[in-house]
Amino acid sequence: xxxxxxxxxxxxxxxxxxxxxxxxxxxxxxxxxxxxxxxxxxxxxxxxxxxxxxxxxxxxxxxxxxxxxxxxxxxxxxxxxxxxxxxxxxxxxxxxxxxxxxxxxxxxxxxxxxxxxxxxxxxxxxxxxxxxxxxxxxxxxxxxxxxxxxxxxxxxxxxxxxxxxxxxxxxxxxxxxxxxxxxxxxxxxxxxxxxxxxxxxxxxxxxxxxxxxxxxxxxxxxxxxxxxxxxxxxxxxxxxxxxxxxxxxxxxxxxxxxxxxxxxxxxxx
DNA sequence: GTCCCGAGAT
DNA sequence: ATCTCGGGAC
Numbered sequence: 001x002x003x004x005x006x007x008x009x010x011x012x013x014x015x016x017x018x019x020x021x022x023x024x025x026x027x028x029x030x031x032x033x034x035x036x037x038x039x040x041x042x043x044x045x046x047x048x049x050x051x052x053x054x055x056x057x058x059x060x061x062x063x064x065x066x067x068x069x070x071x072x073x074x075x076x077x078x079x080x081x082x083x084x085x086x087x088x089x090x091x092x093x094x095x096x097x098x099x100x101x102x103x104x105x106x107x108x109x110x111x112x113x114x115x116x117x118x119x120x121x122x123x124x125x126x127x128x129x130x131x132x133x134x135x136x137x138x139x140x141x142x143x144x145x146x147x148x149x150x151x152x153x154x155x156x157x158x159x160x161x162x163x164x165x166x167x168x169x170x171x172x173x174x175x176x177x178x179x180x181x182x183x184x185x186x187x188x189x190x191x192x193x194x195x196x197x198x199x200x201x202x203x204x205x206x207x208x209x210x211x212x213x214x215x216x217x218x219x220x221x222x223x224x225x226x227x228x229x230x231x232x233x234x235x236x237x238x239x240x241x242x243x244x245x246x247x248x249x250x251x252x253x254x255x256x257x258x259x260x261x262x263x264x265x266x267x268x269x
Numbered sequence: 270g271t272c273c274c275g276a277g278a279t
Numbered sequence: 280a281t282c283t284c285g286g287g288a289c
Binding site for chain 1: 283284288289
């Protein structure tokens with residue numbers, strides 16, 4: 001399907017570029033599976049410059065996967081402060097527990113097993129397998145997809161991109177190649193001026209926004225009655241019904257709870 | 270990015 | 280039964 005393309009020329013130019021512009025990041029060249037996993041999960045939602053300090057802070061708080069597995073969810077959510085997308089911190093802790101129960105505390109080495117862990121999909125499973133265990137598989141993110149679509153001459157689906165990316169892997173250099181592709185895709189290929197206009201307004205009224213704010217407040221207190229929670233969110237107006245319903249949904253997802261049938265809200269135990 | 274769900278295809 | 284693909288949510 002992609003045999004008409006000049007693989008070697010493409011490989012060479014990308015690797016040459018990487019040889020010159022490669023960035024050295026805290027987790028690069030560090031094969032510790034937990035470190036790789038943490039960095040990749042953080043990178044899923046946040047830019048590199050914001051991840052770096054958070055990465056060190058989180059690791060100082062939870063040095064090993066085992067520490068994370070046995071830590072109270074509330075502590076993990078607190079250590080995640082400023083990262084956004086709290087659900088990922090939750091998945092990360094659950095993945096740590098799953099690894100403890102199912103693999104004796106050591107992350108599995110295969111893409112298939114890694115992908116069964118909560119919060120780990122096609123991208124992260126491949127990233128961990130490759131960067132931590134040297135498995136020769138391609139890692140595909142949106143930048144790589146855009147880059148390879150350009151190489152192929154048409155818009156590729158995620159599946160097609162994966163096929164082509166695996167086909168392009170230089171033997172024995174999967175890790176370098178993947179880093180090179182992602183770096184190139186994000187640093188060079190992207191020439192689009194960011195949408196600096198408008199759409200910022202709507203978010204401030206969304207459920208997603210308020211759910212985040214609720215968890216923010218909860219991080220600062222061991223327990224809060226509904227009245228106090230409402231008081232801590234003055235901008236929300238006195239819309240108790242809405243806040244209560246948001247807390248319920250947070251509860252269903254394991255991000256908050258009502259202390260034994262009362263109206264006192266807390267972070268999960 | 271990952272998850273979840275519905276829908277069409279194998 | 281298993282897989283691929285939008286669509287929306289976080």
